[in-house]
Amino acid sequence: MRSLVAMYQRIGLVPLIIIGLVLGVLIGWLAPSIGIALGLLGTLFVGALKAVAPVLVFTLVMAAICQHRSGNEVYIRPVLLMYVFGTFLAALTAVGASFLFPTELVLMNATIEQVPPANLKEVLTNLLMNLVANPVEAVANANYIGILAWAIIIGFALRQAGDSTRNMVVDFSDAISQVVKWVIALAPFGILGLVANTVAETGFAALAGYARILMVLVGCMLFIALVANPLIVLVKTGKNPYPLVFTCLRESGITAFFTRSSAANIPVNMNLADKLGLHKDTYSVTIPLGATINMAGAAITINVLTLAAAHTLGIEVSFASALLLSLVATISACGASGVAGGSLLLIPLAASLFSIPNDIAMQVVAIGFIIGVIQDSAETALNSSTDVLFTAAADPKYSR
Numbered sequence: 001m002r003s004l005v006a007m008y009q010r011i012g013l014v015p016l017i018i019i020g021l022v023l024g025v026l027i028g029w030l031a032p033s034i035g036i037a038l039g040l041l042g043t044l045f046v047g048a049l050k051a052v053a054p055v056l057v058f059t060l061v062m063a064a065i066c067q068h069r070s071g072n073e074v075y076i077r078p079v080l081l082m083y084v085f086g087t088f089l090a091a092l093t094a095v096g097a098s099f100l101f102p103t104e105l106v107l108m109n110a111t112i113e114q115v116p117p118a119n120l121k122e123v124l125t126n127l128l129m130n131l132v133a134n135p136v137e138a139v140a141n142a143n144y145i146g147i148l149a150w151a152i153i154i155g156f157a158l159r160q161a162g163d164s165t166r167n168m169v170v171d172f173s174d175a176i177s178q179v180v181k182w183v184i185a186l187a188p189f190g191i192l193g194l195v196a197n198t199v200a201e202t203g204f205a206a207l208a209g210y211a212r213i214l215m216v217l218v219g220c221m222l223f224i225a226l227v228a229n230p231l232i233v234l235v236k237t238g239k240n241p242y243p244l245v246f247t248c249l250r251e252s253g254i255t256a257f258f259t260r261s262s263a264a265n266i267p268v269n270m271n272l273a274d275k276l277g278l279h280k281d282t283y284s285v286t287i288p289l290g291a292t293i294n295m296a297g298a299a300i301t302i303n304v305l306t307l308a309a310a311h312t313l314g315i316e317v318s319f320a321s322a323l324l325l326s327l328v329a330t331i332s333a334c335g336a337s338g339v340a341g342g343s344l345l346l347i348p349l350a351a352s353l354f355s356i357p358n359d360i361a362m363q364v365v366a367i368g369f370i371i372g373v374i375q376d377s378a379e380t381a382l383n384s385s386t387d388v389l390f391t392a393a394a395d396p397k398y399s400r
Contacts, residue, residue, distance in 0.1 A: 013187060014250055019190035021258075028199025039197030041257075045190025048183045049264035053141045056267055058151045058181055059173035060284040066166050075394040082232055082390040083294040087333055089222045089232075090296035091326035094303035097220050101309045103213050105361040112200040117178030124331070144265050144288045150273075152285075177274075180267040187255055187268075187380060192257045197248025198373060200286075210371045213308055217375050218299045220384045225249065229386055233393045246393055248272070248385040256384035257377045262291040265384040272388050278395045286394075295333035297379030298343035301368070302329040306350040307363045315354050325353055343379065344368040 010017070028035035049222055110169060130138070130145040135154075138146030226245070233241035251272050256265040271285035303325060310317055317325075332346045347368065348361035368375065392398050 009185075010146055013185070014254075014337065017187035017191050017254055020188035020190075022252075024192040024195025025199055028196040032200035035196035035200030038193045039200075041193025042191070042197055043193070044197075045183075045186060045193065046259050046264050048141065048259060049259065050188075050268055052176065052180055052183060052263065053266040054142045054147055056074075056145070056173075056176050056270060057288040058139055058147050059142060059169070059176050060280075061151035061288070062155040062158065062271065063170045063173040064281045065152055066161070066169055066283045067212060069138055071106060075282045075396075076285055078236070079282070079390050080289075080293075082236070082393065083225075083290060084330070084334070086224070086229060086386060086390065087296045087299050088293065089304050089331045089395045090220070091299040091329040092330075092335075093223055093228065094150055094220050094300040095307065095322045095326055097216050097223075098304055098307035098311070099317075101216050102311045103216055103304075104312045105213065105308050105364060105367055107312065107367075108175055108358065118227065126279070127334075131341075132391060144263070144266075144292045148285065149286060158319035168277050177270070180271060184268055184271055191255070191258050193218060210367065213304070213367075214371055214374055217300060217371075218303050218378050220299055222376045224296050224300070225253075225382050225385070228366040229389060233389060233398075236393045238397045239398065241393075244398065245389060247276075248389040249381075250394070251275075252388050253381040255386035257381040260372075260376050260380050262380055262384050262387075266291050269384060269388045273391060276388075277397060278392055282395065283356050287387050291384065291391070293334040294387050294390070295343070295383055296386060297382040298333035298346070299326075299329045300345045300382075301333075301375060301379055302346050302350050305347050305364050306354070307342075309347075309356055309360060310311075310349055310354050313356065313360070315356070321353065325350060328353065331363050344372070 024035070024038075046356050054226075058174060061263060080228050127145065131149045133141075133143050133146035135146065135150040137143070138150060200386070230241040230245050233244065252265065252269050255268050256262065259265055269287045269291075270283065273287060306325065307317060307322075328350055331348075332349060334342060344365050348358055351361040351364070352358075
């Protein structure tokens, strides 16, 4: 058994994930019944990541704050600026692509159980209320805004505690980090199960009718990942950004693509940040915060689908209204995690800028759920990998 474990570790995580991906596609395609059964592996993997992530964030942030000493610089502000600027740039990119490649949707009647927010005020109110949520409920419900707020407050309070107490908090956070490493080591099996189940259940045939809108969505996300984000990192660091970009896409983006959950990918990103040797006091805050407010992919989804609805209805979109849409999408996307259903349920809010009826907007949301197997996967991969990318760009190890 030890020799098998040693061989598993020698191969490396990324090659094993690629092997799991290929096997998952083959099993889902050639033996759908087995693929569906293997879906349990994926469910268990994602469930384990989601379960450990809130505890990991809470303990890491609390330990970092209580051990922090004045004079030790952290680099949170530049990361936050890159988060907001990157999301706005993604929103503008989606607008430009929608004008260059106007797309019409075949609208459908469908029932969406979730209730979208009525306006921007509701989105921001939900986000702010999460700040003052009960700390136990915040951890239980994976409310990362609340988790960060309480971890910072308790961390500051613990700075007055004795050395033994603070060391205990640090030891506990190290133990949770070790648990995360054990879970991540099982990623190839989780990816195999997720891919096999997805291919077995959908076969991607249902996506053929939405090829054009998917091409616009995924094209925008690839442009941000491979052109816009590297430019931001180049300006910040003055160095060739692509080695770091490809590392983040390979080691964070791949798992995020298949788990389709920024929250589940937080432990993966924390592990990657540690592997890159980034400043722990910084990444323990910026990565969980990024999973909440760094939403370039969400901004793209909101704008592309909203403008597709406007084009379908023959609504003329002026430059001023497109710019306003980009601002609204940026602010809304930052609050997407506070709304059940994420970015898709913010489409009716954006559509209201063009007086698109709510029933039409909800039909667009239904289309979003249909193409979600690709759209949501690509969106999560972009969002989550960018969290590590921008955190690294602000670190002295990479910045000038």
